[in-house]
Amino acid sequence: MSGSSAAEIVSKLAADYIDETPQKLKLIDSYMVFCVVTGLVQFLYCVLVGTFPYNAFLAGFGSAVACFVFAANLRIKNQPKERRPVLGLASRVPAFAEFVFCHILLHFVVANFLG
Amino acid sequence: MARKVLGLAAAEQLSLLRIAILGLISVVAIGSRLYSVIRFESIIHEFDPWFNFRTTKYLVNNGFDSFWNWFDETAWYPLGRVVGGTVYPGIMVTSATIYNALHFLNIPVDIRNVCVFLAPVFSAFTAIATYHMGKEVKNATAGLLAAAFIGVAPGYISRGLRSSCSCSPSSCGCGRCGLGSALYAALTAVFYFYMVSAWGGYVFIINLIPLHVFALLAMGRYSNRLYVSYSTFYVLGTLASMQIPFVGFQPTRTSEHMAALGTFGLLQLVAFAHFARTLVPQHHFQVLLRGAVVSLFVVGLGGLWTGRFYSLWDTGYAKIHIPIIASVSEHQPTPWPNFFFDLNFLIWLLPAGIFFSFRELTDNHVFLILYSIFAAYFAGVMVRLILTLTPIRTYLNVKDVEAAGSEAEAVPVAKTEAVAGVPAAEQISVSKSGKKGKGKKSEKTEEPAKSEPAPSSKPATAPGDERWNEELVVMANFLYLLFMFQWHCSWVTSNAYSSPSVVLASRSPDGSQHIIDDFREAYYWLRQNTKPDAKVLSWWDYGYQLAGMADRTTLVDNNTWNNTHIATVGKILASDEDTAYELARRHDVDYVLVVFGGMLGYSGDDINKFLWMIRIAQGVYPDDVEENAFFTGRGQYSIGDDASPTMKRSLMHKLSYYRFSSVMGGQGMDRVRRQPLPTEVTVDNFEEAFTSENWMVRIYKVKDLDNLGRSHHKVADFVGRP
Structure with missing residues (x-):
């Protein structure tokens, strides 16, 4: 794949994204980006300084990843109707309720793991 | 046929019946595990449970904190053992919780009795979990049949509690993919956490589920549901499993867990690729990503396998390299007769079950196929792993029984199920508890009557005489098999799996039973006649019993660390x-x-x-x-x-x-x-x-x-x- 076509694709992607995505999803997306950045910072720290409080690192990194995943779940379920997948039973539970439940569970575990 | 019975409409009758049958199955599952308690007495029979018993006692007496930090200097003398960090605490915590709850209600039970009856009670939960998984895969009647199978299958009885723990996550694991709900995935993670806390076999699940996801990805069946359920499950389940000290950081370090991690990463990338494709409909990304990702997964898999797990792949490995593993009889390759002995006709219906799963290849069926293939392989390698095979057998066989119905073509699936489901449950209740069985029979006869309308409406297209005959033949065959299955299971359970290893029984020529109680005699002698800090050397098999019954220091025990x-x-x-x-x-x-x-x-x-x-x-x-x-x-x-x-x-x-x-x-x-x-x-x-x-x-x-x-x-x- 040549560099120019890749650049084209990326710019096209960005343009489409800005045009087509509703405001609500953009908010979720920015939260997801924030999660990725948080995770990356911790990972960098881990690489540069060391893994010493390994449980703390795992808890922090894991919670960043988990937040990302949950936000992604939330996003999938809040997509505009025409793109929303068939979710079966799941659609009966409000997406946000699931989001909150998972987070409660997650932070219970993470707080315990931080030590 | 739509008349009301007991003032209930047809649908309500059906659910009432289901609950009743499920209840009966639970009773039977509990009952068939009590042979040894009735014949001998309520004591802990095997080697390993003695340790669970002892630790539970410690937990109840000293509280959770000191249990967590318990350094047991009476085991592995002079090394000692960090019990809190080398134990799967699920069973102990469960029994201690039950014990405390009962005492809170002013029901004075002994810890020993809690431990003895925990496994039977959990087997009832297993049956219920099985029902739900069956329901997920097919429908409620299939679930009932599966529950009836699992309730009495000897392969499961031989391993009390562990099996029940293993079943719940696997059932949720399967339910997972159908639902695509983060809530259910989170609940699965909770069950998974419980299973991790109970025994080391969780490794099987944490490899199987990613494998399923990977297979679905490879088949091009990615969906957002898959993403939601697997990612949520993996993130929560892994973080939770690391709370168990014995597991510790293993999920990030050992190669057993790398497949799960790799699949998680792969799934993220695939999901991103999908997302990108919705914005830019071009395939460049995918090509690029797939290449990168597959190599990632392979790298993840290619790590080192630790000994105990490695021995699963090569039957000869343990014997050559780690005699201690090979010396345990549970770790021996399974002899063929054992399969039949433990699973009866379930074993030869398995291939047919796989065949029918292939014919209708849904996501759930992919899981069943993978599970059965791997479980069959592992069961062949190690006797103890036969229990991983048992649940899947039951599901696939339910499919067989159903499919046999649809093969005869005159019989719509629903009817075979209904008819097959009833005798299974009914026969158990008759064989086990004569009194109760009678009472239920009258109830049960309602179901065939009730499910009749559906069949009769469908085959209206071709209700010929010959077809009716075919139907009869198939039904008679399966009825016979189901009866034989129950017969065999009861017999095996009562004769082979209920003879304890602490107390032995022999029959004298006149048929009277003679109890040989040498072990307890000797352990009690030690308890009474030796100094409390005496060190007893024995082979490790007897370590837990010595610690539990004689209360003396041992050099080695069943922990074999x-x-x-x-x-x-x-x-x-x-x-x-x-x-x-x-x-x-x-x-x-x-x-x-x-x-x-x-x-x-x-x-x-x-x-x-x-x-x-x-x-x-x-x-x-x-x-x-x-x-x-x-x-x-x-x-x-x-x-x-x-x-x-x-x-x-x-x-x-x-x-x-x-x-x-x-x-x-x-x-x-x-x-x-x-x-x-x-x-x-x-x-x-x-x-x-x-x-x-x-x-x-x-x-x-x-x-x-x-x-x-x-x-x-x-x-x-x-x-x-x-």
């Missing part, structure tokens, strides 16, 4: 009397306990295990112990006068046969080995302290050093031997 220490014990037992004496004194051993079956013909005794002890010792001390030296010149494993000199000199041989010929007479035979006895066995450094009624347990005291500094041989020469 330190191979070297076990090898040292093996070396003590395999070396000659003087070396053994010196080593035993160095380890502060006060008593040596050996189990001897020559009097009764109890084949699980130490002489029969002796070769393993030698092999394990040889693995660590190749200079001191040599397996070949224990065989006769013709390569036989002999114990009589023709035994090799090394064998005759070994401590194990001496302690087992010391004074034995005085009971059996000069022409005596060893009833296990069917060989003549050695004529002259002397023991100078050890003093016989106790021998149980049937000579099954022999305890020797390690003599103190002589007051005058002589060797014990000289003392014996001087004083004279008995």
Whole structure:
């Protein structure tokens, strides 16, 4: 794949994204980006300084990843109707309720793991 | 047919019946596990549960914090064992919770009874979980049939509680993919956490689920549901599993868990690719990503496998490299008859079940197929893993029974199920509890009647006489099989899996039962007659029992975490009397306990295990112990006068046969080995302290050093031997 076509694709992607995505999803997306950045910072720290409080690192990194995943779940379920997948039973539970439940569970575990 | 019974509409009747049948299945599942309790008494029979019992007691008495930090100095003397960090605490915490809850309600139960009845009660939960999984895969009637199968399948009965724990996550795991709900995935993670806390078999699940996801990805069946359920499950489940000290950081370090991690990463990338594709409909990304991602996954898989898991792949691996693993009978490859013995007709219906799963290849069916293939493989490698196979068998067989119905074409699936489901449940209730079965039968007869309308409406297209015959033949066949299955299961359970290993039963010629209680006799002797801090040396099999029943310090136990220490014990037992004496004194051993079956013909005794002890010792001390030296010149494993000199000199041989010929007479035979006895066995450094009624347990005291500094041989020469 040549560099120019890749650049084209990326710019096209960005343009489409800005045009087509509703405001609500953009908010979720920015939260997801924030999660990725948080995770990356911790990972960098881990690489540069060391893994010493390994449980703390795992808890922090894991919670960043988990937040990302949950936000992604939330996003999938809040997509505009025409793109929303068939979710079966799941659609009966409000997406946000699931989001909150998972987070409660997650932070219970993470707080315990931080030590 | 739509008339009301008990004032309930048809749908309500159906759900009432389902609940009733499920309840009955639970009762039967509990009942069939109580044979040994009824026949003998409410005691813990096997080796490992003694440890669970002891730790539960500690947990109840000392609270959770001190349990978590418990350093047990009475095990693995002189090393000790960090119990809190080397244990899967799920079972203990569960039983302690039940115990405390019952006491809170002013129901005074004994901890022992909680432990004994925990497994049967959990088997009922297993049946219910199975029902839900069956329901997920097919429909409610299939679920009932599956629950009935699993409730009594002997393969499951042989491993009490662990099996129940393993079932719940797997059922959720399957339900997962159908639902695509983060909530359910989170609940699955909770169940997974519970399973991790209960036993090491969770590794099976954490590899199977990613494999399923990977297979679906490879088949191009990615969906957002898959993403939601797997990512949520993995993130939560992994973080939760790391809360168990024994698991610790393993999920990020060992290769067993790398497949799950790799699949998680892969899924993220695929999801991103999909997302990108919705914005830019071009395939460039995917091509690029797939290449990168597949290599990632392969790297993740290609790590090192730790010994215990590696032995799953190669049946010969353990035998060659880690004798301690191979020496456990549960780790032996499964002999073929065992499959049939444990699973009866479920075993030969399995391939058909896989076939029918392939015909209708939904996401759930992919899971079933993968699960069955892997479970079948692992069950073939290790006896104990047969339990992973059992649940999947039951599901696939339910499919068979159904499919057989649809194959006959005249019978719509629903009817076969209904009809098949009822006799299974009914037959159990009849065979198990005669009284209850009668009462239920009347209820049960309603279901065929009730499910009749659906069939009769469909085959209206072709209700010919011949088809009716075919239907009858198929039904009769399966009814017969189901009856045979129940019959077989009850028989196997009552005869093969309910004989405890602590208490033995034998029948005298007139048919009266004779209880052989040597183990408890000996352990109780130790408890009563030795100092509380006495150290008892025995082979590791008896470690947990010694700790639990005799309450004395042991050198090695069933935890087997330190191979070297076990090898040292093996070396003590395999070396000659003087070396053994010196080593035993160095380890502060006060008593040596050996189990001897020559009097009764109890084949699980130490002489029969002796070769393993030698092999394990040889693995660590190749200079001191040599397996070949224990065989006769013709390569036989002999114990009589023709035994090799090394064998005759070994401590194990001496302690087992010391004074034995005085009971059996000069022409005596060893009833296990069917060989003549050695004529002259002397023991100078050890003093016989106790021998149980049937000579099954022999305890020797390690003599103190002589007051005058002589060797014990000289003392014996001087004083004279008995």
